[in-house]
Amino acid sequence: MRGVLAIALLLTACVSPSRTETPQINDITVFAGSSLTDAFARAGDDFTKANTRVRFIFNFGSSSTLATQITNGAPADVFASADESNMQKVLDAGLAKSPRTFASNELQIAVPTGNPKRIAGLADLARPDIVLVLAAPTVPAGKYALEALAKAGVTARPVSQEVDVRAVLNKVSLGEADAGIVYVTDVRSAAARVAGVAIPDQQQVVARYPIAVVKGAKDPQLAGQFIDYLTSPEGQKILAGFGFSRP
């Protein structure tokens, strides 16, 4: 046992010769909107390459669920929301301050591969033969979808209001729904199973993603470094690779 410890210490000494304290893994708990699932997993990997003593714990879900969890005392270090109003809930509760916008996202219509129902735009979603699924109006993706439909002057009747945007994507990729309104990044992440139909600029809704360190974070400095990293050129490059636009 003592031998193992000695080797471990020796290894650490080799890796970081300037540090003399024992190696300590710092957990950083990130609550992030479910549309960030893939991008943050990659960004976390990349960040830990440069900061080997960091371990990420991700909690992905609808931003509204996450905001409820945080305002009820969930131990988050960083909160990344898919909209400004859920960040505002956390700010209003005094649990975070000075959020930064680190990315933006646009909407797209997700359809099964090959677009069997030949959906060309939002207007087609009102067709009676289309089984449409949206996110619930209480979660950002659902709210944005309704805004886009309103801009297009389309009255659509979804058969389901799913709990988050990933559930919408799943219903389309399983073939249960003919169409769903999701983020551009969601379509890209499921490119093998769904195709995207673009929404023109005049009907488009841009989702801005704010991020902030949560009050009571275990290591606010480290949490801040992760946010700096996301807004740095390297972080932005990773986010762009998943389809996010610049803030």
Add this chain to the structure above:
Amino acid sequence: MSSERPPALLAALALVGVAFFILPLAGLLARAPWQSALGELTTPEALTALQLSFVISLAATALALLLGVPLAWIYARVPFRGRDLIRALTTLPMILPPVVGGVALLFAFGRRGLFGQALDAIGIRLPFTTFGAILAATFVAMPLLVLTVEAGLRSMDRRYEDAARTLGAGRWVVFRRVTLPLIAPSVFAGAVLCWARALGEFGATITFAGNLPGTTQTLPLAVYIALETRPEVAIMLSVVLLAVSLAILVAMRDRYLRAF
């Protein structure tokens, strides 16, 4: 009945055990907006969910009775090869995570499912419909009824059935006029448990039937959705579910609240 003083350690652990169940209930009740309780429960969204939940859970119970009582009779009376395996398979949804049940239902009866394609061809669609939600609730709740009724059948006095037969009653008449009345308490208990489970169903419903107010958004789904935007409504709906569940346990205290 003899009473004895428990060892201190047992008493302390038992106390923690009780607190573990009581504290969350206390938390819920403490946050309930009692002054506006009626107002929260009569909002259109709450009323719609309440009404839909009763329709779906009662329909699921009816379906479970229709299919479950015959199934229980077969399990109790007809020994056949593989009976234990079949019984295990039909009991599985009781302990299976409901979301897994919902996914399985989707892969069987969804539009691209194993049998769903044939259903779709004749114009029947189950996901996203109220009937789909009824099926999801039946799937998770029926095993409770089957087990309860089978236990009743196994413990009943079969001499009454023999007597009826010697008097010339046919098999169906024996079942309907003798067996069924004798096991009525078990059937009732099974139906109530099944109904309570159907009322609380969440995972299979949201996975298989989706979530749409007035069509598939039952009480538990409404609680989940409202929690983020209208917590007062969510809490009051939770209190309703809590009250109903408690009423069922108290009504059935002979079975579940007394020691064996």
